[in-house]
Amino acid sequence: MSSRPVELGSLKPGSLVVIDDEPCKVVSIDKSKPGKHGAAKARVVAVGIFDGVKRSIVGPVDTTVDMPIINKRTAQVISVSDTVQLMDLETYEVFEALLPEDEELKNKLDSGVNVEYWEVLGRRKIMRVRQ
Numbered sequence: 348m349s350s351r352p353v354e355l356g357s358l359k360p361g362s363l364v365v366i367d368d369e370p371c372k373v374v375s376i377d378k379s380k381p382g383k384h385g386a387a388k389a390r391v392v393a394v395g396i397f398d399g400v401k402r403s404i405v406g407p408v409d410t411t412v413d414m415p416i417i418n419k420r421t422a423q424v425i426s427v428s429d430t431v432q433l434m435d436l437e438t439y440e441v442f443e444a445l446l447p448e449d450e451e452l453k454n455k456l457d458s459g460v461n462v463e464y465w466e467v468l469g470r471r472k473i474m475r476v477r478q
Contacts, residue, residue, distance in 0.1 A: 349416045349468060355389045356408025363467075365413040366402040369395045370467045378408060397470060399448070418466040421477060427456050431473060433464065444471045452476065 350365055358364055362373050371393035381387040386407040394401050404412065422433035430443040444464060447453050452475065456462070461477040 349418075350413040351416060352411045353414045354408065355391065355404065355406055355410040355412050356387070358389075358391055358412070358414075363396075363415050363417065364391065364393055364404070365415050365468070366393055366395075366404055368468075369398065369400070369402065370415040370470075371395050371402055374401075396465075396467060397472060415467050419474075420464055420466060422462055422464055424456055424458055424460045424462060426458060431456060433462070433471075433473075436461070442471065444473055447473050 356378065358373050358376055360373050360375060364371055364373055373391055373393045375392045377390045379388045386409065388405065389408045390403060390405045392401065392403045421436045423436060425432040425434055425441065427446075429446070431446055432441065432443050434441045446456075452473070455476045456473070462473050463475050463477050464471050464473050
């Protein structure tokens with residue numbers, strides 16, 4: 348698993364965290380003050396990168412959670428059908444990725460177009476078209 352441990356309290360909106368084995372982007376974080384008998388707590392709300400599902404974690408701020416390591420790479424579109432066939436521009440590996448949900452991005456995909464894709468926890472997602 349390509350992730351590194353971080354403390355729950357160190358997360359900020361926009362950072363990434365693994366919740367239920369799913370890489371998620373943090374949307375909001377609420378921290379409570381330490382009480383008379385306990386440590387400060389944090390409530391993190393995040394949205395899955397691949398599935399868009401909202402998930403949350405509640406726990407002491409010093410709890411260790413996993414932060415996924417993102418491998419940002421460039422590929423060229425070979426063909427577009429139900430999936431997008433891509434070729435990595437460094438390794439020349441050919442693989443398939445799911446069509447992006449974003450209609451604007453989906454309409455820009457065509458053979459020969461260069462895209463940036465993220466490889467996170469062994470899964471790939473097209474993020475944007477490179478000019």
